[in-house]
Each structure stands twice: as C-alpha cells, then as structure tokens.
Amino acid sequence: MMLYEGHMRFILVTFITLVMVGMLLLMARIWGLGQVYPPFEHDFFQGNQPLIILKADTLDTVAAAVKAQPDVIIWADVRMSKDKVPYVLPRSEDVKFLEFKKEQQEKNPSTPIMMGGKLTDYPWEQINEFYKTTPALKEYYEQFPQTRFILNVVDNVTDVHLDLVNALEGLKPDARTLIQSEALIVITAIKDKKPEWVYGTSTPDLMRFLSFDSLWILPTTQFKGDVFIAPFTLMKRPAFNQDIIEEMRRRHKRIFLGPIESKAQFDQAKSIEANGYITTDLAQLKSWLDQDPAQ
Secondary structure, eight states: OHHHHHHHHHHHHHHHHHHHHHHHHHHHHHHHHHHOOOOOOOOGGOOSSSSOOOOEOOOHHHHHHHHHHHEEEEEEEEEEEEEEEEEEGGGGGGGHHHHHHHHHHHHHHTTTOOSSSGGGSSSSHHHHSSTTOBBBBHHHHHHTOOEEEEEEOOOOOOTHHHHHHHTTTOOOOOOGEEOSOHHHHHHHHHHHTTTSSEOOOOOHHHHHHHHHTTTGGGGGOOOSSSEEEEESSSSSSSSOHHHHHHHHTTTEEEEOOOOOHHHHHHHHHHHHSSEEEEEEEHHHHHHHHHHOOOO
C-alpha cells in the first residue's frame, strides 16, 4: 500500500512539474511573440534583388565577377597574419602552406622554419610569398571602391576586431561592409567598434535557433545580427527550418543562403524567397536565375 501511494505521489509531482514547465514555456513564447522589431535599412542592401554574393579569394576573380555582374557582392574569408595584416584566403588552403613549412623544416633541422601549426603563427610576408595571388584585405577595398563585401572573419585571434577596423580606415567601408563569422564573440566585438556596419549570423546563433525551436520558444531567442546568413547544412544536419525563416521574417531580417551548390538548393532558396544567394560559381547561378521566369 505504501509503495502504491509513493508511486502515485511521484506521478502527481511529475505531472504538476510538467504542467508548470509547459506554462512557463507558453508564457515565454507569448512574451517573445509580443516583441516588436523595426525594419533595418542600410545602403548595403541597395540594388537588384535577390542580391548575388560570390565567394572569391583573388583580385583576378573579383575583377572578372565585377565585369560580369557589376552589382555583385564579394564574400571574402578574412585571415590574420602574425604581424596583424588581414588577408583573404579560404581555410581549406592552410594545409598546403603548413606542409611546405614542415618539409622545409625537415630538410633544415637546425634552422627555425616551422613557427607553428596555424597560419596565424606566420608573418604576412611569408604567407604572401607562398600564396602568390593572395591579397591583403585592403587591396579589395582599394581596387574595387564601388563593390560591397561580406567579410567572413575566420581567425578568432587577440584584437582581431581592432586590427580589422584599422586595416579599413580611410577606405570608405561603412556603406559596403557586412561582417560575418562562425564566432559570435568576433561579430560582437567588431559591432561594438563599428555599429554602422552590417552584421550577420554566427554558428552559436544558428544552434540556438534550432534548440529554442525544438522547445517551442523560438520567438524568445536573442539575435543581434542584422541579416540571417546560413548554409544549407550545419554538422550534416539542416541549418534552419521553416519556423526559423518565418521568425526571421517577423523580425524584418533579410535572409542570405548558401553557398548554393545544386539546382535543388537554388529551388529551396527561391521558395524561401531569400534576399541573397551565395555562390562559388557565378556563371552557374546566373544561368539558373536566367532560366527562372520570375526573375
């Protein structure tokens, strides 16, 4: 009998706890839905819609893209050298340089050549000597004074926010710079220094959206970015869903998706009515857009 009463008491306590948690979640959701978000306008968003964004890491690639599509936006993976020079290089290229340094070190064991296991351990002169076509970031802004850039800050190193801002001083970046990074702390630090720029979406933001959506409290999620930027997958799973897209629309956030690497992804971006299409192949994306009677 006592065992039965204890069992029933446990069930009752569990039921009451679940009801209270459900009420708290419901109240949180209602509070979130009650928040009002003003539209965000910026010169960065001017031009034909949807915006076309090309991932490019050489000056020649950018020049060809601007010639083919004058209002193209350039996505640049921004790295930082040991001597604080921001430059443009995809992370996938790192291994070539590091293997080269390792080989040099093995051939000359008494000479200090291998300075570390990351590109941030090496000065810009050595990096630029190896990657002949790799530009310093300021060259993008100097040679293409009318072009807009999404700066995807890859290297989360000490004072990267200060070094990036200083590198663009005097190059009129305010109307043509959007900051993106996997690291939320990088986006936040740069925004504190340059609130007049536009800001994107970190990986922690995306994971928080997915987690809060699973708890039915997506409207309560904090997001300080100006644009929702997402790949199609994150850790081999969808990086967003329709609930997240609708919540971003409710908050008047523009939506940039990509890189778009297949017709299926293009069709998905189109169905979502994305404001920006990110690509690594400008000609392919333009052919899909040209085939689309809605464009």
